[in-house]
Amino acid sequence: MxxxxxxxxxxxxxxxxxxxxxxxxxxxxxxxxxEHYIYMSGPPWSFKTSDDHNVAYSVCELEPxxxxxxxxxxxxxxxxxxxNLSQFNISTINITxxxxxxxxxxxxxxxxxxxxxxxxxxxxxxxxxxxIVQDASGTSSTHYxxxxxxxxIKAVYPSFEANGLVILIGDxxxxxxNNRVSVHVSTSNIPCNITSMYQCFNQSLDMIGYEAxxxxxxxxxxxxxxxxxxxxxSNIRNVKYYTPLITFYxxxxxxxxxxxxxxxxxxxxxTIKGNHFGKDHSYVLVFFNEKDTNTLCKSPRxxxxxxxxMTCLLDFGLSNxxxxxxxxxxxxxxxxxxxxxxxxxxxxxxxxxxxxxxNITTSTLSTNQTITGVIVNFTxxxxxxxxxxxxxxxxxxxxxxxxxWAQDNxxxxxxxxFGESIFYGxxxxxxxxxxxxxxxxxxxxxxxFAGEDMxxxxxxxxxxxxIIDWVWSSPFSTLQxxxxxxxxxxxYD
Numbered sequence: 001m002x003x004x005x006x007x008x009x010x011x012x013x014x015x016x017x018x019x020x021x022x023x024x025x026x027x028x029x030x031x032x033x034x035e036h037y038i039y040m041s042g043p044p045w046s047f048k049t050s051d052d053h054n055v056a057y058s059v060c061e062l063e064p065x066x067x068x069x070x071x072x073x074x075x076x077x078x079x080x081x082x083x084n085l086s087q088f089n090i091s092t093i094n095i096t097x098x099x100x101x102x103x104x105x106x107x108x109x110x111x112x113x114x115x116x117x118x119x120x121x122x123x124x125x126x127x128x129x130x131x132i133v134q135d136a137s138g139t140s141s142t143h144y145x146x147x148x149x150x151x152x153i154k155a156v157y158p159s160f161e162a163n164g165l166v167i168l169i170g171d172x173x174x175x176x177x178n179n180r181v182s183v184h185v186s187t188s189n190i191p192c193n194i195t196s197m198y199q200c201f202n203q204s205l206d207m208i209g210y211e212a213x214x215x216x217x218x219x220x221x222x223x224x225x226x227x228x229x230x231x232x233x234s235n236i237r238n239v240k241y242y243t244p245l246i247t248f249y250x251x252x253x254x255x256x257x258x259x260x261x262x263x264x265x266x267x268x269x270x271t272i273k274g275n276h277f278g279k280d281h282s283y284v285l286v287f288f289n290e291k292d293t294n295t296l297c298k299s300p301r302x303x304x305x306x307x308x309x310m311t312c313l314l315d316f317g318l319s320n321x322x323x324x325x326x327x328x329x330x331x332x333x334x335x336x337x338x339x340x341x342x343x344x345x346x347x348x349x350x351x352x353x354x355x356x357x358x359n360i361t362t363s364t365l366s367t368n369q370t371i372t373g374v375i376v377n378f379t380x381x382x383x384x385x386x387x388x389x390x391x392x393x394x395x396x397x398x399x400x401x402x403x404x405w406a407q408d409n410x411x412x413x414x415x416x417x418f419g420e421s422i423f424y425g426x427x428x429x430x431x432x433x434x435x436x437x438x439x440x441x442x443x444x445x446x447x448x449f450a451g452e453d454m455x456x457x458x459x460x461x462x463x464x465x466x467i468i469d470w471v472w473s474s475p476f477s478t479l480q481x482x483x484x485x486x487x488x489x490x491x492y493d
Contacts, residue, residue, distance in 0.1 A: 068141045070131045074172030075148045077122045079111065082133065086116045092136035095120055097129045097146075126150070167285055254278075260452060262314065270297065273309050277302070286312050384482040387473055394480075395473050402427055403434060435466040 069083045082095065095108040095118065108120035131143040153170040168183065256274040278284060286297035297312035387396040408422035425434030439462040441447075447456050456462060467479065 068131075068133050068143055070143045070146055072146075073122055073148055075124060075126045075150050076172055077124045077148075079119060079121055080108075081117055081119045083117045085118060085133065088133065088139055088141075089135040089137055090115065090118065093118060094134055096132045096134075097122065097125060098132055099125075099127055099129050101127065122148075169285060267313065267315050269311055269313050271303070271309065271311050275308050277307050277310060279307050284310065286310075288314070385467065386480040386482065387470075387477045388480050389474060389477055395477065398427075398430075398432070400425075404428075431469045431471065433468040435468060437464040438462070439464070 068085065071080050071082075073080050085093065090113045093110070093113070095110070096105050097108060098105045106123045106125065108122055110118055110120045112119040125148050127147065129146050131146045132140065133143075134140040149172060151170065151172045153168050155169040156166070166183075254274060254276045256272060258273045260271045260273075261268055262270050272286065284300040286300055288295045288297065295314065297314050300310050300312040303309040303311060383400055385398045385400070386394050388394055403425040404427075405423050405425050408424065420440065421438045423434075423436040423438070425436065427433075439447075441456045441462065445456050446453050447462060448454070465481070470479065
């Protein structure tokens with residue numbers, strides 16, 4: 001019985017009343033009930049509650065109502081468990097899906113049974129069906145108007161080039177074992193009506209002065225500028241653009257700033273930093289394109305609450321550029337290539353130069369060395385330091401020509417294991433000071449910078465620059481450091 005408000009069933013001269021309590025929507029529960037309640041004994045304005053076994057005259061149902069329950073599943077079929085079968089002989093039970101419109105029946109292949117439930121494999125189905133449960137004794141129950149749910153799309157990732165890859169994310173797409181999966185994309189004459197299938201939104205576009213926009217699907221209420229899969233010129237303004245809910249989004253595309261921790265040739269959890277990754281990682285798809293093959297990065301997860309960093313698992317890894325071999329964290333390249341991270345510099349290792357740093361008391365810190373038949377000059381320097389605000393406007397600029405440099409006198413005892421030179425820079429009229437540490441690496445090595453491991457090629461320099469006591473114009477500003485680098489080309493016979 002339900003413990004909801006009761007409907008009077010009958011009235012006696014003693015003013016006692018019996019109650020019948022109807023079930024609300026969703027009741028009764030299909031699990032065994034605990035206590036059975038009725039309302040009785042007393043006038044209508046003073047009902048009391050009592051357990052049914054203490055009542056001599058009561059209207060209540062002592063057994064829970066049992067109804068065959070058939071769960072839903074996708075059109076591709078699969079395993080389901082049908083419950084509440086206690087009234088059937090499980091050993092002889094048969095389950096059939098009958099399509100009344102097609103006059104077609106399909107059986108559910110039973111894989112497991114117990115006293116009150118059956119697990120079976122539903123074949124591929126579509127449309128409304130009657131689910132018929134029957135045993136050898138003739139006991140039968142029919143679940144009417146049962147329907148599998150169709151494939152549905154949660155997100156669409158378009159291709160912005162011809163013959164590109166369009167990626168759909170959703171559910172119930174099937175496994176395509178028999179080439180049964182097909183996808184149709186229509187880009188013409190798509191109406192936008194507010195129905196149960198579509199939701200509509202509109203956006204007023206002011207395209208004066210911009211490049212031509214490409215609308216993949218949608219309509220416009222400007223009769224002159226109806227939009228059906230075409231490019232709209234940039235000399236019109238205030239175009240009302242309507243589109244269905246599932247559409248190719250045209251702005252705020254994902255941006256990748258860096259990808260770290262890739263282990264070539266083996267599985268590795270990688271970290272991706274950027275922007276516009278969305279706020280639901282279940283909609284995020286990450287893949288690497290290598291030699292016309294897409295490698296999926298699995299289980300993307302956001303780091304923190306900014307939605308600008310994520311991790312994912314690269315199961316199989318990527319092949320090494322130029323067939324690199326991993327040796328203690330460094331790379332061994334083909335003969336004739338410099339051991340950078342990507343082995344892209346064409347040079348011979350035994351002819352590479354050991355660099356030195358000279359103090360010339362100017363804003364340029366230079367290196368040069370002469371070897372018989374080969375002359376190399378390498379110059380790296382800071383040209384400007386700019387203070388910029390949020391819209392990238394420059395509000396202050398300092399030329400490094402006004403900085404005077406002096407080299408720190410270090411003894412051999414306080415030098416690090418990799419050769420190191422330290423320069424101090426000062427200005428006459430400002431409190432700002434500069435501290436530049438130049439590390440020299442004759443051999444390929446791994447160095448940590450800003451919490452990340454970086455691979456340094458042989459005979460390379462690493463600059464660490466500290467700007468001390470900069471006088472800010474605004475607390476929202478950032479500093480922009482402009483470098484200048486130049487190197488003479490090196491050629492070998």
